[in-house]
Amino acid sequence: xxxxxxxxxxxxxxxxxxxxxxxxxxxxxxxxxxxxxxxxxxxxxxxxxxxxxxxxxxxxxxxxxxxxxxxxxxxxxxxxxxxxxxxxxxxxxxxxxxxxxxxxxxxxxxxxxxxxxxxxxxxxxxxxxxxxxxxxxxxxxxxxxxxxxxx
Numbered sequence: 482x483x484x485x486x487x488x489x490x491x492x493x494x495x496x497x498x499x500x501x502x503x504x505x506x507x508x509x510x511x512x513x514x515x516x517x518x519x520x521x522x523x524x525x526x527x528x529x530x531x532x533x534x535x536x537x538x539x540x541x542x543x544x545x546x547x548x549x550x551x552x553x554x555x556x557x558x559x560x561x562x563x564x565x566x567x568x569x570x571x572x573x574x575x576x577x578x579x580x581x582x583x584x585x586x587x588x589x590x591x592x593x594x595x596x597x598x599x600x601x602x603x604x605x606x607x608x609x610x611x612x613x614x615x616x617x618x619x620x621x622x623x624x625x626x627x628x629x630x631x632x
Contacts, residue, residue, distance in 0.1 A: 498580035499604030503572040503611055507599040510621060515561040515569050515597065516589035517550045522573060523583040526631060531581070537574035547571055558589045578606060581614075584630045588623045596623040602632060 502522055509515050521530040532538075532551040540547035542562050549557035550571055561569045581604075588596040599618050603611035615632050 498575075498578045499606055499612075499614075500576065500578050501572055501574055501605040501608045501611070502581055503570050503603040503605070504584070504586075504597070505568070505570045505601045505603055505611075506597045507568060507601070508597075509566050510594045510596055510598045510623065512592050512595035513566065514563050514595055515566050516592060516595035517559050517571065517586060517597070518555050518557070518589050519553070519585075519587040520550050520571065520573075521585040522575070522579075522581045523585065524580055526583050527629075528583065530585075531575060531579060532573060537576075539572050539574075541569045541571075555587055555590070560589075560595075572608070574608065582632055584632065585627050586630070587627050588625070590625040593623040593625070596620075602630070 534552050536551055538547045546559050550559040598620055601616045602614045604614050605611040
């Protein structure tokens with residue numbers, strides 16, 4: 482496949498979306514674990530959340546708690562294991578390829594340092610081979626409020 486064909490294929494996939502979306506967290510803001518109260522995938526900037534408590538979700542660690550990150554309840558938290566603060570992920574299955582334009586994250590209010598600092602939003606249509614969609618670096622200044630990231 483020629484380079485221009487490969488780039489065109491990537492562009493078409495990006496426009497039509499991915500079935501699986503993953504936040505790959507490279508590290509946090511200094512806590513001994515990673516935590517996310519809630520994550521939303523939005524098909525438009527400021528749009529409605531594409532996930533709900535029944536949306537399939539898994540995690541690199543503590544997968545049994547992964548559904549807390551899309552529970553629509555800010556008092557439930559997905560946590561990594563203690564001292565496992567690098568290269569962790571949450572994978573959301575939207576069941577059909579879906580275009581996502583914005584991610585919103587609500588941090589754990591009790592420990593803002595457990596929030597993602599460097600992370601990559603990735604997409605896949607097979608759930609195994611992921612393509613980087615957008616990387617976010619040095620994300621600091623977390624408060625007990627939603628933070629949005631445009632893709």
